[in-house]
Amino acid sequence: MEEVLRIEDLHKSFADLAVLKGIDLAVNRGETIVILGASGSGKSTLLRCVNFMEIPSSGRIVMNGRAVGRAVDGKQTYSEKELTRLRARVGMVFQHFNLFPHMTARENVMEGPRTVLKLDPAECARRADTYLDKVGLAWKADAHPSELSGGQQQRIAIARALAMEPEVMLFDEATSALDPELVGEVLGTMKELADEGMTMLIVTHELGFAYTVADRVLFLSEGRILEQGTPAEVLTYPTQEGTKNFLRGHGSFRLPEPQLD
């Protein structure tokens, strides 16, 4: 198996608040990893360190076998140029979509290829068509974000990230801001990506999705990985008290699976 991303002894503090306290994680190409954890456990911070939206306080991120940054006196230092280039290879999808409201869906999807990759207009157009089609929204290409439902906006945001043809996709609670009836279409798009072999790190509270789609589930607690394993291991037979408590909280109102056939 080919390793795409490795996180080594990652620490992140904001002023005196230590949020991540030593995360180690190796991610293989095509792997789908779901990250669970209570609010404030550091899930978003972990994702944001992977694409350097936040600069790690210490530790290393290794992409395709090459460490990001240079070691100077035992500490990684980063040039803005290198970070910009790295971010272009990692896609990110946000809880609140963050589409560019002054652009159409199509222009949103083309923005990265155009401004960052500086591809020629024909290639930008080709990517826009490909990825709008992939999320099933080619017919909304000329709509502005304000004319789209939340679910559609989030699918456009996924297309926008995919148009960069990234090696890894990060999803930070991509469905948490959606009305319940719109969650399914976004999770469906994410599952398709997983099935096609995209490498994904997904923060979500959708345990059903984690169970069916994840190759591996991590449980994050107070800035450390408390427990990890297959979905069955972590979600069905958790060994750590922290994981059990979390699952108890999420399971109190679980319905039996509907029998539809």
Next chain:
Amino acid sequence: MGYEWDFTVVLRDFDLLLLGLLNTLKVTGLALLFGVPLGLTLALLRLYGNWLVRIPVGLVIEFLRSTPPIAQLFWFFFALPILVGVEMDPFKASVLTFSLQSSAFFAEVFRGGIVSIDRGQWDAAKALGMSRNETLQRIILPQAVKRMIPAFLERAIELMKTTTLVGTISYADLLYEANSIAQSSYRTLEVFTVAAAMYFVVIFACSVAVQLLEARLTRPDESARH
């Protein structure tokens, strides 16, 4: 007993009033032409410069905003030539003063517009790999400028009204011409009524035009629903 209105003098000298209006528009237009880009530059320096840049730029902006425009005008017309030995005529002094003065106000309008844009927009652009300059150009400013249109218009109107001060250094703007016609003809009431109406027509027309523009620009994309 009613006042006997008589507009014949005004009509006879209407071309002078028009010339005055043209000069008013010239000073206002040039001040906008220089003041808006300078204002944007000051705003960006104040927002993103290091402290060695930020602090002096902030001081200059605050200074220009909190000293009387007429004192600035006198300073540039009477004092600056002594200081640096350049020739200064009323036109140059007027354009210089109002370009700088309005740039300080536009700087604050730009800054307010830029910081009003949701942090998520910066995040999304950054995650795509865009640099700060690219993000400003492609994502932040286009949205900010749309939001700033009403504040811009208000500043531009304020600017045109403030340019009436240029008469004090004998620059022949609309008010200055009106004043001289009034003094020679004794038709004060008529002359100033017409002059006021001319200001009104120009400013009102501009403000209607800008409102139409704004309506056009903001139609399709109110900020994204959540």
